[in-house]
Amino acid sequence: QATSVGPGEGAVNIVAWPGYIERGETDKAYDWVTDFEKATGCKVSVKTAATSDEMVTLMNQGGFDLVTASGDASLRLVAGKKVVPIDTALVPSWSTLDDRLKDGAWFTVDGQHYGTPYQWGPNVLMYNTNVFKEAPKSWSVVFEKQDFPDGKPNAGRVQAYDGPIYIADAATYLMATKPELGIKDPYELNENQYSAVLELLKGQRQLVGRYWHDAAVQVDDFKTEGVVASSSWPFQVNTLQADKQPIASTVPDEGATGWADTTMLAADAAHPNCAYLWMEHSLSPKVQGDVAAWFGSVPVVPAACKGNALLGDGGCATNGFDNFSKIHFWKTPVAKCASQGTCVPYSRWVTDYIAVMGG
Amino acid sequence: MRSEDGRAPLFLRLAAAGGLVYLLGPLLIIFVYAFTTEERSFVWPPPGLTLKWFAVAWNRPDVTAAIVLSLQVAAVATVIAMVLGTLCAAAVSRSRFFGRETISLLVILPIALPGIITGIALRSAFATFEIPFSFWTIVLGHATFCIVVVYNNAVARFRRTSQSLVEASMDLGADGFQTFRHVILPNIATALLAGGMLAFALSFDEVIVTTFTAGQQQTLPLWMLEELIRPRQRPVTNVVALFVVAATFLPILAAFYLTRDGEHVAGAGK
Amino acid sequence: MTASAEPMRSSGGSRLGDVFWRRPGLPVLVMLTPPVLWLGIVYVGSLLTLLMQSFYSLDDFSGLVVPEFTLSTYAQLLTPANFDIIRRTVVMAALVTVADAIIAFPIAYMAARYARGHWKALFYLAVMLPLWSSYLVKVYAWKLILAKEGILNWLFETLHLTPLLDLVLAIPGVGGNSLSVSSIGTFLVFVYVWLPYMILPTQAALERVPANLVDASSDLGGRPSATFRHVILPLAFPGIVAGSIFTFSLTLGDYIIPQIVGTSRLFIGQAVYAQQGTAGNIPLAAAFTVVPVVIMGIYLTIAKRLGAFDAL
Amino acid sequence: MSRSAVSLRGVSRHFGSVKALDAVDLEIAEGEFFAMLGPSGSGKTTCLRLIAGFEQPSAGHIEIFGERVEGVPPYRRNVNTVFQDYALFPHMNVAENVAYSLMLKRVPKAERARTAEAALEMVKLGGYGARRPGQLSGGQRQRVALARAIVNNPRVLLLDEPLGALDLKLRESMQEELKSLQKRLGITFIFVTHDQGEALSMADRVAVFSEGRIRQVGTPETIYRAPNSPFVADFVGSSNVLPPELVETFTGERRWASLRPEAIRVDGGEIGGGERLSGTVVARSYLGPVTRLAIEAAGLRLHAALPSTSALPAEGETVTIMFDRDALHLMESDA
Amino acid sequence: MSRSAVSLRGVSRHFGSVKALDAVDLEIAEGEFFAMLGPSGSGKTTCLRLIAGFEQPSAGHIEIFGERVEGVPPYRRNVNTVFQDYALFPHMNVAENVAYSLMLKRVPKAERARTAEAALEMVKLGGYGARRPGQLSGGQRQRVALARAIVNNPRVLLLDEPLGALDLKLRESMQEELKSLQKRLGITFIFVTHDQGEALSMADRVAVFSEGRIRQVGTPETIYRAPNSPFVADFVGSSNVLPPELVETFTGERRWASLRPEAIRVDGGEIGGGERLSGTVVARSYLGPVTRLAIEAAGLRLHAALPSTSALPAEGETVTIMFDRDALHLMESDA
Numbered sequence A: 001q002a003t004s005v006g007p008g009e010g011a012v013n014i015v016a017w018p019g020y021i022e023r024g025e026t027d028k029a030y031d032w033v034t035d036f037e038k039a040t041g042c043k044v045s046v047k048t049a050a051t052s053d054e055m056v057t058l059m060n061q062g063g064f065d066l067v068t069a070s071g072d073a074s075l076r077l078v079a080g081k082k083v084v085p086i087d088t089a090l091v092p093s094w095s096t097l098d099d100r101l102k103d104g105a106w107f108t109v110d111g112q113h114y115g116t117p118y119q120w121g122p123n124v125l126m127y128n129t130n131v132f133k134e135a136p137k138s139w140s141v142v143f144e145k146q147d148f149p150d151g152k153p154n155a156g157r158v159q160a161y162d163g164p165i166y167i168a169d170a171a172t173y174l175m176a177t178k179p180e181l182g183i184k185d186p187y188e189l190n191e192n193q194y195s196a197v198l199e200l201l202k203g204q205r206q207l208v209g210r211y212w213h214d215a216a217v218q219v220d221d222f223k224t225e226g227v228v229a230s231s232s233w234p235f236q237v238n239t240l241q242a243d244k245q246p247i248a249s250t251v252p253d254e255g256a257t258g259w260a261d262t263t264m265l266a267a268d269a270a271h272p273n274c275a276y277l278w279m280e281h282s283l284s285p286k287v288q289g290d291v292a293a294w295f296g297s298v299p300v301v302p303a304a305c306k307g308n309a310l311l312g313d314g315g316c317a318t319n320g321f322d323n324f325s326k327i328h329f330w331k332t333p334v335a336k337c338a339s340q341g342t343c344v345p346y347s348r349w350v351t352d353y354i355a356v357m358g359g
Numbered sequence B: 001m002r003s004e005d006g007r008a009p010l011f012l013r014l015a016a017a018g019g020l021v022y023l024l025g026p027l028l029i030i031f032v033y034a035f036t037t038e039e040r041s042f043v044w045p046p047p048g049l050t051l052k053w054f055a056v057a058w059n060r061p062d063v064t065a066a067i068v069l070s071l072q073v074a075a076v077a078t079v080i081a082m083v084l085g086t087l088c089a090a091a092v093s094r095s096r097f098f099g100r101e102t103i104s105l106l107v108i109l110p111i112a113l114p115g116i117i118t119g120i121a122l123r124s125a126f127a128t129f130e131i132p133f134s135f136w137t138i139v140l141g142h143a144t145f146c147i148v149v150v151y152n153n154a155v156a157r158f159r160r161t162s163q164s165l166v167e168a169s170m171d172l173g174a175d176g177f178q179t180f181r182h183v184i185l186p187n188i189a190t191a192l193l194a195g196g197m198l199a200f201a202l203s204f205d206e207v208i209v210t211t212f213t214a215g216q217q218q219t220l221p222l223w224m225l226e227e228l229i230r231p232r233q234r235p236v237t238n239v240v241a242l243f244v245v246a247a248t249f250l251p252i253l254a255a256f257y258l259t260r261d262g263e264h265v266a267g268a269g270k
Numbered sequence C: 001m002t003a004s005a006e007p008m009r010s011s012g013g014s015r016l017g018d019v020f021w022r023r024p025g026l027p028v029l030v031m032l033t034p035p036v037l038w039l040g041i042v043y044v045g046s047l048l049t050l051l052m053q054s055f056y057s058l059d060d061f062s063g064l065v066v067p068e069f070t071l072s073t074y075a076q077l078l079t080p081a082n083f084d085i086i087r088r089t090v091v092m093a094a095l096v097t098v099a100d101a102i103i104a105f106p107i108a109y110m111a112a113r114y115a116r117g118h119w120k121a122l123f124y125l126a127v128m129l130p131l132w133s134s135y136l137v138k139v140y141a142w143k144l145i146l147a148k149e150g151i152l153n154w155l156f157e158t159l160h161l162t163p164l165l166d167l168v169l170a171i172p173g174v175g176g177n178s179l180s181v182s183s184i185g186t187f188l189v190f191v192y193v194w195l196p197y198m199i200l201p202t203q204a205a206l207e208r209v210p211a212n213l214v215d216a217s218s219d220l221g222g223r224p225s226a227t228f229r230h231v232i233l234p235l236a237f238p239g240i241v242a243g244s245i246f247t248f249s250l251t252l253g254d255y256i257i258p259q260i261v262g263t264s265r266l267f268i269g270q271a272v273y274a275q276q277g278t279a280g281n282i283p284l285a286a287a288f289t290v291v292p293v294v295i296m297g298i299y300l301t302i303a304k305r306l307g308a309f310d311a312l
Numbered sequence D, E: 001m002s003r004s005a006v007s008l009r010g011v012s013r014h015f016g017s018v019k020a021l022d023a024v025d026l027e028i029a030e031g032e033f034f035a036m037l038g039p040s041g042s043g044k045t046t047c048l049r050l051i052a053g054f055e056q057p058s059a060g061h062i063e064i065f066g067e068r069v070e071g072v073p074p075y076r077r078n079v080n081t082v083f084q085d086y087a088l089f090p091h092m093n094v095a096e097n098v099a100y101s102l103m104l105k106r107v108p109k110a111e112r113a114r115t116a117e118a119a120l121e122m123v124k125l126g127g128y129g130a131r132r133p134g135q136l137s138g139g140q141r142q143r144v145a146l147a148r149a150i151v152n153n154p155r156v157l158l159l160d161e162p163l164g165a166l167d168l169k170l171r172e173s174m175q176e177e178l179k180s181l182q183k184r185l186g187i188t189f190i191f192v193t194h195d196q197g198e199a200l201s202m203a204d205r206v207a208v209f210s211e212g213r214i215r216q217v218g219t220p221e222t223i224y225r226a227p228n229s230p231f232v233a234d235f236v237g238s239s240n241v242l243p244p245e246l247v248e249t250f251t252g253e254r255r256w257a258s259l260r261p262e263a264i265r266v267d268g269g270e271i272g273g274g275e276r277l278s279g280t281v282v283a284r285s286y287l288g289p290v291t292r293l294a295i296e297a298a299g300l301r302l303h304a305a306l307p308s309t310s311a312l313p314a315e316g317e318t319v320t321i322m323f324d325r326d327a328l329h330l331m332e333s334d335a
């Protein structure tokens, strides 16, 4: 076990969500790579992934040092031995982390930390302000057949996420609207609860023209396909607002799912030193604030919430810093679950969600 | 062959014209959008026109890197496919024992099976034998499904190249190698060129197989996939697409005239 | 065969050339070895490795592949939802193939039998340019064309034909909110991107139909339509079948087009992609790939019998 | 001559600057066996294709049984063609090929089969119906093409070098068959060939083509014995063509003349009157019944055909050649 | 006969069950112009290909100038071939084609050009070196093929129906040219044809092939006048073949005999002795110098060739045919 990080190997390869690692190519102001490269000599290469599944696929391919995995991918990567525990002592900023996240179950197994937290945030309800004069209070606008305030039906104008993990969004909605099902955790569903959730999703299929698969496509769909309401990420909201689109977002009363992402270290990392240097760099308040501002997420280092020029002082609150407890963070559904013994595992979610989308 | 007399019937001309519009219209869209001022997504009609994307594309190192990689992959894959395809075609046309059918099937398989199968199969083989992704893993995948186009062109030309040319050469003192170099090769050259062009095009544009064999390298189509999905500077992809079409226009035309003359030449012996 | 009286002529020919000449099987073997090794071992070998995995299964609990022989993955493959995907894909592939054949034929026919000189070059360019334009960029161009705020809608609006479009989009099953989120849209894009692959072999086959057979038919009382039906079409058919190998197989395996334009209902390619990525269900992904392999196997057998291999 | 089956009035067909056919007039009578003879590229095929309707005249007009056929497509002309390369449909068997025109006319299947079989019997191919064209020999294919063309009872049959691809023996026997078939059917045959032997032996009348024009039309005897020009004389019978200067010394007339090889006697032949020339034998070819001598005389290379059984001079020998003055045929034209 | 250029000893070539060549013995002398004559499929090409080295005998052996050539590849045999389809290299111009073998021998460029041009002069194509084969007419291509084959001074030249693709007029003039070229070069020509006229007129000796065997070898006169079998008689000169029963009535010998058409006289011909038969004229073809009659007599269809200038019976007329007894050639074989 090394006691300090050695010299950089000259490069580091990262799998990341789009918008997570920027070098000022889109907007000069948003650049948290160039300085790092200058300081460490580690050239950063980024491969973006649109879904957690894609991330897992990429990591299975190998060749990467780090991955900004969400909760539904992280444990799979741990189980698949694609990532390894890190030595927190080699990441000096570890101590500055938000306490709520330090031992998050989505990256801590048997007391060992498989990476450093990066950002977190809710899956918001994004809507078109021309249609909704005020923010919808319930996810029912995307789940139940109804007419929108503009008098036209919602069918064909709402979207849902094209990923099995979206089953949890439906479960979250039912957890609030159908308490008799006894759902305690949207990621831990018994057969009974699971089939009720699937029923809801099958109904939703009739309303959804196309499921959204990646962020940019959804942005397009709101612009050119007449979509007015959907589960989304703050990133799309920011993008559309920057484009002067009539778009806003909200976290409805039922609560929301969300993600908490971890920069994890690949088992076969070719550049471990640069990887450690990046993890340390990624926790600096400047980076944390910049990412949060760009992506619309919440920093994992509270210190970033103050004094960041891009994020602004109210940024953390806007992005949901205080909603932490309302959010059901993505995690991989497993058969042996904590809340009720046996649950429907993720592989079933995959097949069944494909069936749901198949209509 | 005599041309059919007069003009084509009206409905045929209309159907063909409609087909051509369908074929070329969308290309026009690509060209128009290379000039749009709208940066992140495309709306119709374009809000304005600008030339700036050409400069932007020119200055982006990732564009040039991807183009260079794609050119290299396509070139190497084409050369391999040309060698293997020609060998295969020559063997089949020379031999009475190896069924052309069997070889044809083997050669056609990689293109007749969907790319995702080729991709995943190669990927799982790389994984099994712990072969790391590299330039050569991409080339391997591409060359595999490019062999068929070279093979088909070469086999057709071999069939048309009269056996008596080969015998005439041997009769005049050339052994197998000399005959290949001085008679067979020049005669199938235009067919190989046509096959090679098509192989190059297939490789240069292949996304699906590459997705599984590229690891972290970025060929032009992979760059485009990434670029089209990411909402920044989408017109750049259209600029690149426009550039590729423009750059290939002349070679395509040249190949057309070359292979057309080739037919005349090949038929001249009889 | 006894070697070698004195050579009658000293010039020309190497020793190895003589060996090859005396054993004509030898050069054939030498020539066949590299391609057969490449295709037979590398490619078919990989394919078999993959197919073998379809007889493994995924452990639900750990999410890891269990390398033991089982047919359970195939049982899973045939669940209604998966079967649906297969059916949808095959129907789409068949429709796309038929549509491509119909659209390609007049173009190929004009190019092969009427176009001369510069017109012929023009037809050639019209087919080759789309082939050389990036597949992805073309697909995105179509997204622009088909979007609700897109070109086609704009065109229909300008022409006051929007109700017509709405009528089409209202067709249950194939319609949708807009063309770009409907099966019709997926279909149009598929038809478009594979069209050149149909035109090229069809045109080549038509060019090979001897002109004097057309004359003969007309001489025997065949009006142009009868000549077309009884002489030209049957003789060009292998070319169309050759083209259909491409259109059918490319549709069968593509996962990018239905993802960009369509209803989110999966096609085989997407299912394979999802299964092998998601939760690493390689066995199910492999089982899915068996479907196109079997379908194409049957398809190629038929195509071969129709003489399509010579027309490729 | 009975009434006209096909007539061409000032017909031309130009391809760009090539005058494939140039202001041709022609009358072909009903029931006639008419041959078109001429070197390659002289316009024979073009003329046939104009009659069949595959080409349209650039000028002039064509009548078939008195009707002008401008704009009448081939499939409406009661004229059928036997193509030089047969043009059998490779995807149909022999019976289907022969029955093709019947099928187009929607003749019932059973009747079709009967009629096709009868046509095949006619060309001595009864029972071959189920074969594919590819499984037949050249001569058999030729006969299938014939059966296919006559199954429809056309009033005019066009044949474009139908025997060109056959070997000599087969060709000879097909010549007789064609000739007798034409007699049995009684229809007009228009026959293209570049083999003068074929044209002479088969046709009732022959038209000699050259460079898109007809040089002479007449019976085989006329064409052979009284060619109207050196071109015809030379083309039709490997004749000796004598220049005006030489002819003048024999006849007093300054005209071109032809002299058939078999009209020449050499040296010790029967004594008799006639014209004489002295020359040297430069080549001798044995042709079976006759032996051909090439003799250089008066600056010309003359050919003489002598019975092989006669005493023949050796190569290099100096000989006197003799011929009757009547054998000299004076010609009108001079080209 | 001088020493042997090519000899075949019991040579067979079988393709599966097809005996393309079957135990053939043959001696071809140096400097000879030798023709191989026979119907299609009789093994002529196979025989030539065995000599050139493109095929290997299944049995027997071949000697070229006394050396056995088993296992000697074509490119080491001092024998060259003129192919039926010429097989000119389409990607080379005429000069390059002709100089091909010199290029392989690494003859310096200038010398190559000189030699090639000389060979082209020899076939009267001087100055055509820069053209492509595609820009030449059939006869010119044929001559290029010839020049290419002789540029190397082969001791034996093989020609596989070199005139087959030419039209009749061209063919006749090429026959003379070939013949004189062979004389000038003095090398052995082995010439394949299925045209008996060509074989007779050009060759010093002729071998008649049938079904993979040689039926007769001899000078043109022998072959024509003294065929050893009905097959040869019929093939070489469209002879009348008389069956033994009929021949017995004339000669007393029960043997097959041949009777040349030109040996037959009809009716009012000169009075004279000879044999007589009565028959009916069934067909009449005008051949220029002679007219051929088909006469049915004694249950046979006999052909008579009469001078066109004589008085000719009409079709359907009953005639008496006469011939000298000497004209009946009795044959050895009976098949």
Ligand SMILES: Nc1ncnc2c1ncn2[C@@H]1O[C@H](COP(=O)(O)OP(=O)(O)OP(=O)(O)O)[C@@H](O)[C@H]1O
Pocket: B002, B003, D015, D018, D019, D020, D021, D038, D039, D040, D041, D042, D043, D044, D045, D046, D047, D194
């Ligand atoms: N479709 C065409 N386009 C251009 N030129 C043509 C065409 N058809 C014929 N010709 C030219 O017209 C002339 C006469 O051709 P045609 O085929 O009638 O000759 P032919 O007498 O049949 O010759 P052959 O004996 O070689 O068949 C030739 O010079 C030929 O090149």
Ligand SMILES: Nc1ncnc2c1ncn2[C@@H]1O[C@H](COP(=O)(O)OP(=O)(O)OP(=O)(O)O)[C@@H](O)[C@H]1O
Pocket: E015, E018, E019, E020, E021, E038, E039, E040, E041, E042, E043, E044, E045, E046, E047, E194
């Ligand atoms: N490579 C081969 N394979 C099988 N059979 C063959 C082959 N070459 C020739 N034959 C057969 O051998 C026989 C003799 O053929 P060959 O070509 O020698 O005849 P030919 O006398 O030259 O005829 P032609 O006048 O038609 O050219 C034929 O029956 C032919 O089909």
Ligand SMILES: NCCCCNCCCN
Pocket: B110, B111, B112, B113, B114, B115, B116, B118, B145, B202, B205, B206, B207, B209, C131, C135
């Ligand atoms: N031009 C893009 C089409 C891609 C074709 N790829 C064929 C590979 C099939 N294995």
Ligand SMILES: [Mg+2]
Pocket: D044, D045, D046, D160
């Ligand atoms: Mg012609």
Ligand SMILES: [Mg+2]
Pocket: E044, E045, E046
């Ligand atoms: Mg032959």
